[in-house]
Structures are given as structure tokens and as C-alpha cells.
Amino acid sequence: MTTWTVGxxxxxxIDEVPLPPATGPxxxxxxxxxxxxxxxxxxxxxxxxxxVLRIDSHSFAFTTxxxxxxxxxxxxxxxxxxxxxxxxxxxxxxxxxxAAGFPPESVDLVILTHLHADHVGWNTRKVNGEWAPTFPxxxxxxxxxxxxxxxxxxxxxARAQMxxxxxxxxxxxxxxxxxxxxAEGVEVAPGLRLIPTPxxxxxxxxxxxxxxxxxxxITGDCVHHPVQLAHPGIGACVDxxxxxxxASRRRLLxxxxxxxxxxxxxxxxPPTAGRVVAHEGTYRLAxxxxxxx
Numbered sequence: 001m002t003t004w005t006v007g008x009x010x011x012x013x014i015d016e017v018p019l020p021p022a023t024g025p026x027x028x029x030x031x032x033x034x035x036x037x038x039x040x041x042x043x044x045x046x047x048x049x050x051x052v053l054r055i056d057s058h059s060f061a062f063t064t065x066x067x068x069x070x071x072x073x074x075x076x077x078x079x080x081x082x083x084x085x086x087x088x089x090x091x092x093x094x095x096x097x098x099a100a101g102f103p104p105e106s107v108d109l110v111i112l113t114h115l116h117a118d119h120v121g122w123n124t125r126k127v128n129g130e131w132a133p134t135f136p137x138x139x140x141x142x143x144x145x146x147x148x149x150x151x152x153x154x155x156x157x158a159r160a161q162m163x164x165x166x167x168x169x170x171x172x173x174x175x176x177x178x179x180x181x182x183a184e185g186v187e188v189a190p191g192l193r194l195i196p197t198p199x200x201x202x203x204x205x206x207x208x209x210x211x212x213x214x215x216x217x218i219t220g221d222c223v224h225h226p227v228q229l230a231h232p233g234i235g236a237c238v239d240x241x242x243x244x245x246x247a248s249r250r251r252l253l254x255x256x257x258x259x260x261x262x263x264x265x266x267x268x269x270p271p272t273a274g275r276v277v278a279h280e281g282t283y284r285l286a287x288x289x290x291x292x293x
Contacts, residue, residue: 001013001096001099001100001235001293002015002027002270002272002290003290003291004216004262004264004288004290004291005291006062006209006210006211006215006216006262007191007210007211007212007213007214008211008212009062009063009064009191009211010062010063010113010291011060011061011062011143011209012060012061012062012100012101013059013264013272014054014058014059014060014070014093014096014097014100014102015056015058015060015093016057016058016059016062016074016075016089016091016122017054017056017057017074018054018056018057018269019055019057019074019085019221019242019267020050020085021052021057022085022129023053023085023091024052024053024055025052025243026237027055027200027224027236027237027238028053028224028225028227028228028234028235028236028237029237030231030233030234031053031225031227031228031231031234031237032051032109033050033051033052033264034051035051035227035231035234036051036052036053036227037051038230039227039284041065041224041279041284041285042227042230043054043153043284044151044221044278045269045275045278045287046225046226046227046269046285047227047269050067053225054062054226054269054270055224055225055267056268056270056272057074057075057118057267058070058074058075058266058267058272059071059073059093059097059122060072060218060264060266061097061100061102061107062086062152062209064189064190064191064192064209064227065108065190065191065192065276066188067108067150067189067192068102068106068107068108068109069107069109069110069111069192070097070102070107070109070110070111070118070135070138071110071111071113071190071266072111072112072113072220072266073110073112073119073120073121073122073123073134074075074093074118074119074121074122075089075117075118075121075122075197076089076120076121076122076123076124076125076166077089077090077091077121077122077125078090078125078126079121079162079165079166080161080165081117081161081162082158083287084118085116085218086118086121086160089121091188093122094122094125094134097158104134104135104136105136105137105284106137107135107137107138108137108138108139109138109139109141109188109189110123110135110138110139110140110141110266111142111188111194111205111206111268112140112141112142112146112152112209113139113142113205113206113208113218113220113221114142114143114200114201114203114204114205115146115147115148115150115156115167115201115223116144116201116238117159117162117265118203118283119221120162120167121166121221122134123135123140123166123167123169123170124165124166124169124170128291130169131164131165131166131169132169133169133170133173133174133175135175136173136175137277138175139175139177140170140175140176140177141176141177141179141188141194142176142177142178142179142203143178143179143180143181143194143196143203143204143205144178144179144180144181144203145181145198145202146201146202146203146204146205147176147178147203148178148203149201149202149203149240150163150192161237171181171262179194179204181194181195181196181203182196184194185208191209191210191211192207192208192209192210193207193208193210194206194208195205195208195217197208197222197248197249197252198241198244198245198248199222199239199240199241199242199243199244199245199246199247199248199249200220200221200236200238200239200240200245200248201221201240202220202240202241202280204220204221204222204248205220206218206219206220206252207220214260214262215259215260215261215262216261216262216263216264216273217261217262217264218264218266219252219263219264219265219268221236221266222245222248222249222252223252223253223263223265223266224236224248224265224267225264225265225267225268226265226268226274226284226285228249229253229276229278229279229282229284229285230279230282230283230284231282232249232282232283233246242262246255247286253276253283256275256276257276257277257278257283258276258277258278259275259276260275261275261276262274262275262288263275263276265287268285271288271289271290272290273287273288273290274286274287274288275288
């Protein structure tokens with residue numbers, strides 16, 4: 001178990017699966033080996049000696065304001081996916097979540113930074129042959145802009161399947177709440193604020209946690225990999241609006257640079273967390289060690 005302390009709050013990383021080496025060149029095609037090699041600080045944690053990016057799938061779980069919170073739910077088990085790395089997984093994610101002290105029945109709030117397949121998969125699990133909410137007592141939160149965008153989007157079959165197995169069952173159970181998120185963000189619990197970071201998707205959110213004067217920020221897919229701190233113009237191949245995505249990323253990094261805010265990357269390989277510091281005209285991530293076991 002990997003945990004960071006933010007004020008009075010223990011933030012746990014709940015591992016799902018490392019993503020295969022081919023993920024980087026597909027997802028961030030402009031992060032070429034030469035670009036990666038130009039940032040020595042990415043090695044050895046965030047890229048290998050050949051300049052191949054390391055990318056993970058995990059969630060974050062913590063308790064704040066009396067609520068047991070999970071941010072993003074990964075890929076999920078047994079989901080039929082077009083991406084071979086996501087197809088029909090069989091991981092012990094729920095056992096890890098339970099071992100961290102968050103059995104599914106205990107979770108109060110699930111925050112979905114956006115509605116992509118690798119962020120909503122554990123929203124549901126099979127019960128008597130049907131997809132049912134994994135967290136039966138939780139409110140699932142996402143942006144109203146996000147859900148309404150996809151409702152009007154001409155989906156291919158793979159995306160439609162994802163909505164059928166991981167989003168619609170939560171809606172039909174009456175568990176999905178859609179939030180209007182203003183530019184300054186919205187507080188959803190004491191010390192827990194959702195911040196709009198659109199571009200990767202129209203309603204994409206980052207998650208800010210504050211306790212006793214300390215702050216952490218969970219990136220979602222506004223930042224997929226630390227290489228984007230050095231090169232904020234590098235976007236993901238699946239960004240809906242690349243220009244807006246870059247603007248959101250730059251605005252976010254500008255706001256964090258030189259502060260004590262702990263940046264927690266939703267896809268960052270271990271050590272996963274760090275602080276944004278100025279470096280050669282842009283930024284780098286100064287890793288922050290997790291708590292000792």
C-alpha cells in the first residue's frame with residue numbers, strides 16, 4: 001500500500017495494473033524517445049533507458065469530511081474493450097481497495113474526473129450476470145457538461161459498450177449525480193473541491209484536497225505523464241480539444257509551480273506524487289516520497 005499524508009488525511013494509491021510499453025507512443029505520440037531523453041529527471045522512475053514512458057492505472061482513496069472517497073475507478077474486470085491492454089482484465093483491485101480500508105460497501109463518494117473507459121471501469125461489477133454498481137451506497141459524481149457531451153456524441157461501438165456496462169447501470173440505479181462546476185471550482189465536501197480542466201474531454205475535472213493548510217491535487221488526464229510538465233504542449237491522441245487541453249494543463253501547472261501542493265498523477269508510475277518546480281523554462285516533478293510502511 002502506498003500512502004501520502006495531507007494534513008489529517010491519508011491518501012492511498014490503489015493499484016490496478018501497469019500499462020504496456022506500447023501505451024506511451026500511442027497515447028502521447030509527440031513524447032518521442034529523443035524528447036524523453038532530454039529530461040534526465042524522468043529516469044529511472046517515469047521512463048526507461050530507451051525513452052519508453054511508464055504509465056499506470058490506479059485510483060486514489062481517502063477519508064475527508066467524514067466521507068470515504070474514491071477518485072476514478074480504473075479499467076475494471078471482465079470488461080469487453082477494443083484496447084487489448086484493457087480487455088477482460090482479472091486483477092485484485094477490489095482486494096487492494098479493501099486492504100486499504102475501503103471495502104466497496106463502505107465508500108460514500110466516487111468522483112469521476114471524466115467518462116473514459118480507463119476511469120469508470122470499476123463503477124460496476126457483475127452480479128447475477130448483470131452489471132451493477134460496485135459501490136452500492138456511494139454517490140457517483142461527474143460534471144454535467146461531461147455527461148451531456150457524451151449523450152450527444154456519435155459513439156462507436158466500443159465507447160457505447162463502455163457506457164452500457166460502466167455508466168448507464170449507475171444512472172439506472174439512481175447513483176450518478178451531475179454537477180455544474182463553475183470556473184473557480186465547486187466544493188463537494190469540506191476540504192474537497194472539483195476544478196474544471198477541460199480539453200481532454202469537455203467536462204474534465206481535477207480534484208483538490210485540503211487539510212490543515214496542506215493541499216494535494218489529483219490530475220485526472222489533464223496531465224497523463226510527467227513529461228508533460230517539461231513539454232506542456234504534448235497532448236494525448238484522444239484529447240477532444242487539444243488546444244483547450246494544453247491551455248488547461250499550462251494553467252494548472254502555472255498555479256502549482258513553486259508551491260507545496262502535492263501533485264498526484266492519475267497515470268503516473270511510482271513514485272506517482274511530487275511537487276511542480278521550475279526547470280529550464282518550464283517545469284519538472286520533484287518526487288515526494290510516500291509514507292513509510
